[in-house]
Amino acid sequence: MTPFEFTSGPSRVVFGPGILDRLPDEVTRAGGTRVLVLSGSGTAEAAGRAAALLGPLLGGHFAGAAMHTPVGVTSTALELVRSLDVDCLVSVGGGSATGLGKALAVRTGLPQLTVPTTYAGSEVTPVLGETDQNGKTTRSAPEILPRAVLYDVELTLGLPVALSVTSGVNAMAHAVEALYSPDANPATDTMAVRALTLMSRALPRIVADPGDVEARSDALTAAWLAGICLGTVRMGLHHKLCHFLGGKYGMPHAATHTVLLPQVLAFNPAATPDVLGRIAGALGVRDAAAGLHDLIAGWGGPTSLRELGLAEEAADDDLLRAAYRGTRPP
């Protein structure tokens, strides 16, 4: 038996269709009396619903969240936090909105709640990645972890199919890297395999019918489980590469994960033979790397960095060249 350590966060999770209605109670439970709602422009409608539900608890709404949490956006929102004198933050959206909530919470000490609308998993991690003119830096601290997460399946029904696929594979990447993490343990192993199985079965149903509530529930459950993995064990090569490409070239987060994951799985099979077998078993394919590549292609997801707009010169080693071209892994 390999010794291990496992620390899970104190986040409270409420999950279910229509659970957004519980937002005022959850804000009060967290001690909030005047809330700033945070979103990107793409989720402003869902955030508007949250704002309406808050009624007298609403202090304001900032809809400027952006991918990779630029520090300039955080500064603008911080001014609003101060001028509106709010005492609680609620982010509604994907990882970009969650990231802004985390960036503000760590600067102000205010309690933050999160209503995720993608499968990014950031809502259950104590990790914050931020970008400035020098690239992307990441830090981890207990106070970055949101106080409560409201997973409302209904808010994910409108997530476009293409984003559902890439965000779903982003969640799968958290599970995959947890399985070969030096910190892997029985809890994360179990959650990771379950997440891979649930997500790989949910995505084809979502592609066929984006409004399939059961499939959306499975995908959101998988995102949560994979997010716990991301938040509790160290990630590896795949996340480092995505982080680098996102920070240096502004590559879209989830789509970059989608292209790279099969290539990273094929990179060093000798280092992870038993893990590749478990991943293949969870996905229901014969070979983990090629099988995942084929699943992604079948769901209509991106398979090359070229189609995501990366310049060819940026792909300057064997792994990145294969990802640039979208070569099917052996």
Ligand code: NAD
């Ligand atoms: P995102 O939040 O930028 O969302 C992608 C797009 O989808 C946006 O245009 C958004 O408006 C739209 N969208 C989101 N939900 C929608 C819905 N339900 N219906 C319609 N449109 C919707 O992207 P993301 O992939 O969720 O998150 C990426 C960001 O999160 C990156 O900055 C990444 O670094 C960060 N992240 C951080 C962690 C962490 O643990 N710190 C983990 C994962 C991702």
